[in-house]
Amino acid sequence: MERQKFDDSWRESFKDAEVSPSESLWTNIELDLEKENSSKMKRRILFFQLLAAASVAFAMSFAGLGVYLMLESRSAETLVATGEASSNNPASQNANRENQEISPSTTGQPSSSSMAENSQAAATQHYVTTPGAHPGNTAGNPASTPQAGQTTTQPAPAQQHDLAAAEKQSASPANREAGHKAGTPAGDASTGAARPLTARVDETGAPGSTRTSRVQQPSNRDVPASSPHAASQRPIAANVDKGQLPPAASQGAYAANSKKTQSPRAVSQGAIAVNADKAQQPDAAAQDAFKVNNGKTQTANAASPGAVAMNADKAQLHNAGAERQQANGAVASTAGTGVDLSKTQGKLPVLVNPAAPVLVMAAPSSEPDPVALMLARLSDQEKQFEQKEKESKKKDKGTERLWTSVGFAAGSYSMVTSSAANNAAAASASFDNMLASTSNNALTDDVIHKQASAPGVAYSVGLNLGTRLATRWVLQGGVNYLTQSSNYTTNAAVVGPEGNSTVASINELDKISTSGRKDTRVVNTAEYNVNSSLQYFSVPLQAGYLLVNRTFGLQFNAGVSTDLFIRNTLTPDGGSFQKTTQTRADDSPYRPINFSGLVGTEFSYRFGRHYRVALNPGFRYPFSSIYKSDIAVSAAPLTFDVGLKFRYIFH
Amino acid sequence: MLGEQELIDGCRKGNRASQKALYERYCRKMMVVCLRYSKSSAEAEDILQEAFVKVFQGIKDFRQESKLETWITRIMVNTALNAQRKKLYLFPMVDVEEIDLPDEELSVSGIHFTQLLEMIQSLPQGCQVVFNMFAIEGYSHKEIATLLSISEGTSKSQYARARSLLQGKLVKETSYYSKYGEAKI
Numbered sequence: 035m036e037r038q039k040f041d042d043s044w045r046e047s048f049k050d051a052e053v054s055p056s057e058s059l060w061t062n063i064e065l066d067l068e069k070e071n072s073s074k075m076k077r078r079i080l081f082f083q084l085l086a087a088a089s090v091a092f093a094m095s096f097a098g099l100g101v102y103l104m105l106e107s108r109s110a111e112t113l114v115a116t117g118e119a120s121s122n123n124p125a126s127q128n129a130n131r132e133n134q135e136i137s138p139s140t141t142g143q144p145s146s147s148s149m150a151e152n153s154q155a156a157a158t159q160h161y162v163t164t165p166g167a168h169p170g171n172t173a174g175n176p177a178s179t180p181q182a183g184q185t186t187t188q189p190a191p192a193q194q195h196d197l198a199a200a201e202k203q204s205a206s207p208a209n210r211e212a213g214h215k216a217g218t219p220a221g222d223a224s225t226g227a228a229r230p231l232t233a234r235v236d237e238t239g240a241p242g243s244t245r246t247s248r249v250q251q252p253s254n255r256d257v258p259a260s261s262p263h264a265a266s267q268r269p270i271a272a273n274v275d276k277g278q279l280p281p282a283a284s285q286g287a288y289a290a291n292s293k294k295t296q297s298p299r300a301v302s303q304g305a306i307a308v309n310a311d312k313a314q315q316p317d318a319a320a321q322d323a324f325k326v327n328n329g330k331t332q333t334a335n336a337a338s339p340g341a342v343a344m345n346a347d348k349a350q351l352h353n354a355g356a357e358r359q360q361a362n363g364a365v366a367s368t369a370g371t372g373v374d375l376s377k378t379q380g381k382l383p384v385l386v387n388p389a390a391p392v393l394v395m396a397a398p399s400s401e402p403d404p405v406a407l408m409l410a411r412l413s414d415q416e417k418q419f420e421q422k423e424k425e426s427k428k429k430d431k432g433t434e435r436l437w438t439s440v441g442f443a444a445g446s447y448s449m450v451t452s453s454a455a456n457n458a459a460a461a462s463a464s465f466d467n468m469l470a471s472t473s474n475n476a477l478t479d480d481v482i483h484k485q486a487s488a489p490g491v492a493y494s495v496g497l498n499l500g501t502r503l504a505t506r507w508v509l510q511g512g513v514n515y516l517t518q519s520s521n522y523t524t525n526a527a528v529v530g531p532e533g534n535s536t537v538a539s540i541n542e543l544d545k546i547s548t549s550g551r552k553d554t555r556v557v558n559t560a561e562y563n564v565n566s567s568l569q570y571f572s573v574p575l576q577a578g579y580l581l582v583n584r585t586f587g588l589q590f591n592a593g594v595s596t597d598l599f600i601r602n603t604l605t606p607d608g609g610s611f612q613k614t615t616q617t618r619a620d621d622s623p624y625r626p627i628n629f630s631g632l633v634g635t636e637f638s639y640r641f642g643r644h645y646r647v648a649l650n651p652g653f654r655y656p657f658s659s660i661y662k663s664d665i666a667v668s669a670a671p672l673t674f675d676v677g678l679k680f681r682y683i684f685h
Numbered sequence: 686m687l688g689e690q691e692l693i694d695g696c697r698k699g700n701r702a703s704q705k706a707l708y709e710r711y712c713r714k715m716m717v718v719c720l721r722y723s724k725s726s727a728e729a730e731d732i733l734q735e736a737f738v739k740v741f742q743g744i745k746d747f748r749q750e751s752k753l754e755t756w757i758t759r760i761m762v763n764t765a766l767n768a769q770r771k772k773l774y775l776f777p778m779v780d781v782e783e784i785d786l787p788d789e790e791l792s793v794s795g796i797h798f799t800q801l802l803e804m805i806q807s808l809p810q811g812c813q814v815v816f817n818m819f820a821i822e823g824y825s826h827k828e829i830a831t832l833l834s835i836s837e838g839t840s841k842s843q844y845a846r847a848r849s850l851l852q853g854k855l856v857k858e859t860s861y862y863s864k865y866g867e868a869k870i
Contacts, residue, residue, distance in 0.1 A: 046794075052716070052717060574686065
């Protein structure tokens with residue numbers, strides 16, 4: 035109980051509790067729903083696609099099967115016709131004679147009126163019955179031979195087939211016209227009657243049709259030639275195209291006949307029924323035929339409704355055969371006269387008269403398809419654009435129009451000197467004074483010589499700017515800071531009036547000489563090292579020739595550098611002597627501005643669209659001495675350095 | 686304001702406006718349901734989102750034999766159980782020792798539901814699920830055992846443990862109230 039209350043209290047607490055979720059939750063739910071809908075649609079589309087594909091496959095297989103069966107049945111018919119033709123020649127003569135009787139007035143002219151007359155005559159002839167005929171004679175016994183006085187209107191199967199063949203040949207619009215001229219439904223029937231053995235083109239191409247098409251020929255065998263039913267059927271059928279039959283008979287015959295052409299290959303009773311018009315039931319047709327039979331014959335019992343229908347069919351065949359013979363110009367005469375069927379004997383009717391295939395080329399449309407034109411233009415433009423882009427990329431890759439670079443170089447230099455001692459012409463008064471002002475000419479000379487000729491190392495760092503003048507010519511300039519540092523040993527010092535000792539240098543000696551002070555002298559000391567550091571601002575200007583202008587570049591540079599002297603610092607080792615610094619002053623022995631020649635190469639590599647790194651080995655050589663002309667010593671540092679530059683390409 | 690039947694009909698047709706209206710009508714209450722079964726708001730929102738999608742997809746099969754809210758709540762609970770099932774699989778529930786429960790059951794009246802939610806969320810996973818299903822949803826232990834694939838005994842013991850833990854928390858809350866004289870929100 036307590037527990038129940040506990041649970042109930044908890045349940046009550048949450049009964050009306052509400053907490054708002056985040057605002058984006060509905061959006062997420064919507065997205066999920068949209069995804070689900072799209073996947074459902076995709077599944078549905080896939081289902082219908084599969085269904086359509088299955089339907090097409092089924093229809094094609096069905097059609098293929100139909101064609102196969104049709105072809106097979108035709109080949110079977112051909113074999114049967116050939117076999118029958120070869121085995122039943124005597125019977126065929128009789129059949130010919132009978133046909134003659136049927137169409138006594140045949141003149142060989144396939145005129146509709148003559149055919150009609152012949153049909154009538156045949157009909158008249160057919161009324162000769164064959165008493166004692168036994169229905170149910172088996173097929174293959176067509177020579178239930180006609181007895182004397184009897185006219186059998188049942189041609190032998192072979193002849194029937196020949197008739198059928200001839201019939202087909204004569205299955206022409208003329209026949210149809212004859213039928214139409216009859217002006218009755220029987221007229222349509224007559225069309226069918228005129229062409230009972232022609233190949234019946236089933237609309238659906240269903241196998242049943244082929245089956246029905248086989249019926250007709252063997253049906254002739256099946257039904258006894260002397261069957262009263264057959265006899266009775268024949269006039270009915272013969273009169274069908276005349277429109278002379280009583281309505282029931284005509285209907286029955288009409289039912290028995292197909293609106294379409296009938297194939298001579300109907301073999302089964304059921305198939306015969308199908309020979310009737312597509313819309314008709316086989317039983318109805320057979321029964322109609324049976325009714326007609328009963329109306330005409332005395333006591334005959336049809337073996338089956340189908341057999342009766344077969345009889346009707348055979349009558350039509352026979353009649354049609356007679357007409358065909360007329361059309362073919364067979365000699366016809368009254369009863370007893372032979373009919374020349376030699377032309378039709380042994381020849382299979384042409385089932386199909388295929389027209390010669392005519393290759394019909396589609397006429398080229400006079401007007402071009404606008405959509406295709408537009409697409410072609412678009413694709414052309416696209417190709418052109420791509421081409422241009424490629425070319426621009428190529429150009430872009432190789433061409434650098436403006437760039438800046440920051441570089442660092444390091445190298446060594448050696449002084450190319452010529453002193454006053456070696457060059458008498460360079461001797462100057464100041465130098466003489468310098469020498470004269472010192473008490474030790476050899477010492478002074480040593481100081482000058484050591485300082486002026488000391489080799490050293492050179493460093494430079496700077497910023498440059500470059501531009502392209504032509505395809506392969508570039509111009510580069512910039513500002514560099516250059517320092518040249520050398521070490522040498524000396525054993526001289528300059529002692530001033532206060533007793534301070536400084537490094538003996540060209541600077542000091544020059545001061546001494548210019549000031550003429552006697553209280554300052556150069557003294558000999560123990561050897562000590564001195565570091566001399568010259569500093570310049572260098573403004574180079576170089577022209578370059580691009581030998582290779584690709585991702586890897588090779589360039590020859592040459593130019594001039596304007597070197598602005600900053601200072602020279604002499605720093606002695608040890609603390610015994612003070613260092614001296616000579617700046618750019620009037621009393622400086624150094625030229626304030628010097629010009630140097632620059633020559634070098636540049637090996638570069640471009641990475642990326644805007645960057646290039648270069649290695650620049652080169653030489654620098656001042657055109658004149660770094661010292662002023664009034665300083666007797668001449669020194670020009672020949673510098674070899676290797677620089678590394680990082681270039682940024684603007685465009 | 687659309688009626689419930691109109692909402693249902695609209696949602697069956699896939700009308701987005703009807704779906705949104707239905708969502709807005711029930712999302713707050715269902716959020717509480719999801720919070721009871723989860724450990725955080727984010728987790729609860731995930732369950733809520735998934736469940737509402739199921740609601741909209743399955744509303745065509747809603748036979749209206751029960752109230753719409755009840756049906757939606759059931760979907761929420763099932764979705765929450767599915768989400769928790771993975772955790773329960775990793776940490777299966779087992780029988781717990783019998784705990785002596787205090788004689789007097791403490792009341793939760795006067796305590797805001799957000800605090801009660803925190804208490805429930807602080808429970809161990811299995812206890813939380815069983816307590817929610819038994820005490821609040823009203824499932825029987827047998828039904829709980831079937832749904833969670835556990836034994837009835839486990840369900841009972843988990844519930845008992847949950848209750849004892851909650852009571853312990855309630856004791857603390859109650860003493861706080863008595864000390865400070867007001868509900869802590």
